[in-house]
Amino acid sequence: MDFRVIADNFFFLMLQGLIGFGSFAGGTLRLALPAIGLGFVLGTLIGLARLARSRWMSVPAKIYVEFFRGVPLVMVIFWFWFIIPALLGRSLPEYFVALTAFVIFEAAYLAEIVRAGIQSVPQGQVEAATATGLARGPMMRYVILPQALRNMIPALVTQFIVLLKDTSLASIIGYVDLTKAAQIVNNREIRPFEIYLFIAVVYWSCSYAMSRYASHIENRLATK
Amino acid sequence: MNYQFAWSVLWSGQTGTWLLQGVLVTLEISALGWLVAVVLGILSGALRTAPIAPLRWLAAAYVEFFRNVPLLVWMFFWYFSMPPLLPNALQDWLLDHSAEFWAGVCALGVYHGARFSEVIRAGIRSIPKTQFEAAVSTGLTVFQAYRLIIVPIALRLIVPPATNETLNLLKNSSVALTISVAELTFQTRQIETYTAKAFEALAAGTLIYLALCLAIAAVMSQVERRVAIPGMIARGRQSGEF
DSSP states (O other), X not given: OOTHXXXXXXXXXXIIIIIOOSSSSBOHHXXXXXXXXXXXXXXXXXXXXHHOSSHHHHHHHHHHHHHHHTSOHHXXXXXXXXXXXXXHSSOXXXXXXXXXXXXXXXXXXXXXXXXXXXXTSOHHHHHHHHHTTOOHHHHIIIIIXXXXXXXXXXXXXXXXXXXXXXXXXXXXXXXXXXXXXXXHHHHHHOOHHHHHHHHHHHHHHHHHHHHHHHHHHHHHHHHO | OOOOOOGGGGTSTXXXXXXXXXHHHHHHHHHHHHHHHHHHHHHHHHHTTSSOHHHHHHHHHHHHHHHTSOHHHHHHIIIIISGGGSOHHHHHHHHHTTHHHHHHHHHHHHHHHHHXXXXXXXXXXXXOHHHHHHHHHTTOOHHHHIIIIIHXXXXXXXXXXXXXXXXXXXXXXXXXXXXTOOOHHHHHHHHHHHHOOHHHHHHHHHHHHHHHHXXXXXXXXXXXXXXXXXXXXXXXXXXXXX
């Protein structure tokens, strides 16, 4: 057991692996944060589509969700790795392949959370909003979604943490995130126990920070 | 896009056998990982509600640490970090008996055990406290009350979320390809490498995963109907939560 290997490679692991500054295009957070933002936008749209009155919207949205929830993420990453160059005629950097795969995959899970959140808003709110003369669009925007969002926060944050952990799978197509950075260091130093335990602690700290921040937001919203 | 489809690559030559072997390995590693996960999940889920504080903390520490670290990291940990710490005889045995497979089972089992634990804890918490009190007042010890009353009821309540978690485990077994377990995704990649027919190989793998998930979901909904306790539903969490 010799944890000096961590001290020696600390800056490579944290700056290159976790944040994404360095000679490789990489970084766990640089991939996870845009994936969370874009995934949430797409997930909300698909969640709304699932609740739409028109079958032309709700059925494709249902198929989308059921399909991606039945397929492993590894498989989805390989699909995009193959299909983007085949469609565009040239290959894109691993970063964009991974980002596309995560956004499209996680949107299926986020859509279910959004749908459940919207359905948890009492029907009386819809009736009251309609009675005041709001059209469907503004009603969604000003009455339903703000309340739904508050109910969704715990499930959303859990899913964001899942997404953060899932970004480690980008390393299988060569993206230099924290896991890949650890592999690179381990190939040189051959100290697997210390290195993998260390990145486990780093991942855990990020997840823990996210769940603490979420309960902070939840408390603040609850008192209003 | 000028891609030439050739679906026959999926059954000509060795590829059919590869796919079949991949499915079998996926089912094996998932089944063994599932057993480990269920045992760990029941143990730690029950301990988290136990009336002894240090045991609760121990179980909570296990769940919080293992659940919040990526499965891929656990795969590497069990495959690269653990074997050097084992006795030499066991190391030699593992080298002859596909160490990567057992590392995959451990990683899946311990990671999903922590997630099952949350499901089982939610099930136990949805049982009215009076059940436990009644069990203890008939003279059962705390351990007996858990073994004979609380855990059996909880297991009957949590079939839907446990199904969800089982499907997650099956899908996550694909991560084992990173430590070169020859499961379904690994075989799909191999077919792609040998035949250069990525679309067909990926489509075959995807369809097989979908079929496996649908089959498990169908079986479990039958099980759910059999074991459901009328009038009792576990306080469900939203999808994606587990």
